[in-house]
Amino acid sequence: MEKRKLSAIPRMEATPEMVEMADRMPGIKHMVTAELVEDSKILLLNFFEVSKLKKGKTEAAFRTFLSSDDYITQDLSVSKVKWLTAAFDNMQNFRVFEYKWDGCKSQHIPLVFIWSATDKETIEKFFKTYSKKDDESVWNAIGRFQDKVKASRLEEKHRKVLAPIDLKMEPIVEPPQEFRDWVWEYGMSFSRYGIYKETSKGKAEFECTYCKKIGVVDRSKVRLRNNEKGECPFCGSKVTYKARGKMPYQIVDERWFIYVDRQEKGFLLRYFNAKRHIKNDACIETSIFKKRIEESLFEYSRSFWTFVGNTPMKESYEWGVYHQRGLSRWIPDEGNIACMESILYPGNLPQAWEHTPMKYSALEILAQNIPTTAFRYEDALDVYLKFPKLEWFCKMGLNQLAKDVVRGYNYSGNMTGKVNYKAGTIYEILGLNKVNTRTLQAIDGNHYELRLLQVAQQLDIQMKPEQLKEFYETFECNTDLLREKNRKVSLHKLCRYIDKESERYPIGEKNACMWGYSYNRYKERTDPRIERKQNMAHDWLEYIGWCRELKYDLDNKFIYMPNNFKKVHDRTAEEYKALQDKKAAAEKKRREKLAAKKMAETKKAMEEIFSRNDGVDAFQIKGKGLILVVPQSGDEIRKEGEALHHCVGGYVDRVARGETNIFFIRKADHPEKSYFTMEWRDNKIIQCRGFKNCGMPADVQAFVKVFEKKMNEAIQGDNKKNAERKAG
Ligand SMILES: [Zn+2]
Known part of the structure; x- marks a missing residue:
């Protein structure tokens, strides 16, 4: 649609008849007229607001141009040209129908009135192909037309995003068979099982999921325990033993694999998901393929890496459905594929990235050394660019530590044994001498074992590799026990x-x-x-x-x-x-005794202070105008709490049990009126609060301080007297 041309078409005004009719149309919000423009190729609908017509205003509120494959609305409430792309069912301040539901029947009440029979005929003719026999009105046909246009607009929008992706993906071909072979032979080599079942005493039927052989073995020669690791007696491969009767419905072993695809500039990291299902007998029974094992290998994510100097630029895509429409395909990365923990395929490295800064990373050596260990290789690329000496770890066979460094480089809290990244030599980096460095290498130690060695070195303990391994396997990173x-x-x-x-x-x-936790999904379980x-x-x-x-x-x-x-x-x-119970009981007794002593002291001190006031039952300080009142009952305490809106009412029981003391501080000229409340325990003021827990003004503060001082003088004086008496 040529907007410029359309906007030049003169704006139509309402006729006097329309203005007159406006008063006689209850419920109608808009009136519409229709005309054909541009050689009858475009239908123009003019919308008039009934409320405006009533006021004698003849301008249209908006007008909509509809062609055979598009529509657009011009807002006429402003003098400038303003376009709206919404369909009629999604416009602001405009509705064709009002929907009513009276409890048993739904009803569409029209809000728009088509001005004349000619207008109606024009619209109906224009949308003839979209109409259906049961339509309530011509608006149904218009709605269908607009839906179709909306769908093709969306398709066009998607095409603009997806077409360049198709172009980018077109030259990428299937990875070679060697990659697939390596995945199953090496990467998934942890996923091999020896399934056994005792047939007669000391004999078991043994099935190896790797060499597929089934035969009888002598249990006195092979230690068979559920979940323990050992070897297949037929092919010698490492397997995890599984008691046939204790097997879960199916074991699902899953790993992500990265295949590095060389690109003209940079490389492409391709993420493949390998899954192997090992079924138990019941599961085999119910499945279509009556096989013990099912395997799959699919690609789900691609990340293009290019470099500006040493800085990587990444562009990621995932295999999925774009905006809930159509079939699975390559779409922009929406973060739906959690493939970061993965295994790097070393077969075509370093050739595949020899033209990039990754050339000497030696990560392929690491991948070769620990082919079943999944971790964040993408992070490893980033860490290598910042800490190129990671290459040394890989070449020295410090695989576990290299892995830990990748996790710990940006957050050292992830590592117990610290690595000095800024140091020059490997010994300084590890904080170990030559012998201990060799020990760490010998056991391919991780950051915990590094820590044990660092402490042992400080303590001047020489640990042999097998000793360190044994200690770590038992006590983990317990450095105290080294001493x-x-x-x-x-x-x-x-x-x-x-x-x-x-x-x-x-x-x-x-x-x-x-x-059971999903974060351990890509980790191999340790031997029980x-x-x-x-x-x-x-x-x-x-x-x-x-x-x-x-x-x-x-x-x-x-x-x-x-x-x-x-x-x-x-x-x-x-x-x-x-023993603990006995100790706790003794401690409780001691505390109770102490509290009782303090309470007695308080009582005595109070008596002394008040006796100085010559029989007046209140502690007073001259000139300050405040007095201290001792509550005589629990009710008095409760009333104080209500008057001051604080929680002293809750202390009644404790006061009754003699665990604490509550005193009222009042103004001398209003001794009956609540003012501040004080808690006294263990010979000190615990708290002193006024209305709604407010704090103390200066005069109250001064008052309580004097009170505290007098009390303590009385207590100490009394203790001294007692001491003298005892001494005497
Ligand atoms: Zn075997």
């Missing part, structure tokens, strides 16, 4: 003891529930043997703490490292609890 004074035997002996005793120890709550050890180590430390309080002889080996630990632990817990 010799905190233990009775060598670290090794302690670890051996826990290892032996934990064989039948429960896994514990911490480890049992943790694996380690979880048992850690749980027992935790309980053992707690037990030692109890023994100390119970004054047990920890030099006695049978107390320090008891046999049958679980039983001893539980028994000691009872003993410890009894």
Whole structure:
């Protein structure tokens, strides 16, 4: 539509008949006239507001131009040209119908009146193809037409966004078969199971999900325990054992993989989701494919990386449905794909990014070393650009630490063993000497193990790699226990003891529930043997703490490292609890005694102060005009609380029990009127509040200070007298 041409068409005015009719149209808000313009290609509708016509104003409020494939409305309430794109069903201050529902029937009451039969015929003819037999009026056909235009407008809007994406995605081809093979053979290698079922005593049928072989094994030769890790007796592959009867309906192992696709400028990170379902017998029974395993590998996200100098520029897309319309396709990244924790495919690296600053990152070595570990590789790219020495960690086989550094570089709170990023040499960066650096390398230590080594180095303890590994597996990052004074035997002996005793120890709550959380979805579960050890180590430390309080002889080996630990632990817990109860009871008694003493002191001091006032039952300070009144009953306290709108009423019980004291401070010339309320306990003022808890003015403050001083003088004087009496 040519807006300029349309706006030049003279504005139509209402005829005198229309003005006259306006008074006789109850309920109608707008009158409309119709005409054909531009060689009858465009229908022009002029809308007049009835309320304006009534006042004799003949200008139209707005007019709408409708062609065969578009419409636009011109706002005529302003002299400047102003266009509106809304359809009739979405315009402000305009409605074609009013919808009424009287409880059993719905009704459309028209709010627009088409001026003449000719006007009506013109409109009907123009929208003939959109009309239907049962239409209430011609507005139904117009509504259908406008809906169609709206849909094609939206389509055009989407096309403008999506067409360039299609163009960008067109040259990208399927990744090579080597990538897919690597995903299943290496990346998903943690997802292998040995499913066993005892057939006769000491014999079990064993099914390997990797080599697919099924056969009978001798249980005395292979330790088969549910969820423990071991080897397949047929192919030697690492597997997790699963008791056939205890298997869940299906195990779903899932990982994200990054395939780096070389681009002319920069590279493309392609995120693939690999899923493997391992079904139990019941699940196989009900599924269409009667197979133990089902696998899928789909691409869901793409991130284009280009570089300006060393600064990366990223542009992300995801596989999905654009604005709820049409089929799945590449659309702008809307953050629906949570694929940040992923595994990097090293097969085509560093070639795929050799023309970018990532060339020497050595991240492919890291990926090769820990092919089943998912973490935020995109962050690793960013961290490498800021901390290029990350390359050293990768090349030294410090895989776990490299991973921790990526998490901890921007927030050091994520790391227990700190790394000095600014240092020059690897020893300075790690804070370790040569030997300890080699130890860390040997066990591929993480930031906790780094911390243990850093502390051990300070304490001048030389830990061997296997010793460190054993200690960390048992006590995690417990640096206190490294110190010799905190233990009775060598670290090794302690670890051996826990290892032996934990064989039948429960896994514990911490480890049992943790694996249910979704943030652990992309992590491999540790061997239950380690979880048992850690749980027992935790309980053992707690037990030692109890023994100390119970004054047990920890030099006695049978107390320090008891046999049958679980039983001893539980028994000691009872003993410890009894001790605590006894202590708590003694403490309560002591406090009660002290409080009673203080109350007696208060009483005596009050008597003394008041006796100086010659029988007047009030403490007074001359010239200040304030007095202290001692309430005689709980009712008086309650009334004080009501009068001052504070909560002293709630103190009645405590006062009655002799746990605290309440005094009233009043003006000497109005001794019956509530003014301030004071709580006195433990020989001091606890609080002093006035109306609605307001604070004290200067004169009240001065008054309570003098009172406090006098009370304490009286108490101390009395104590002195008692002391003298005792001494005498
Ligand atoms: Zn096998």
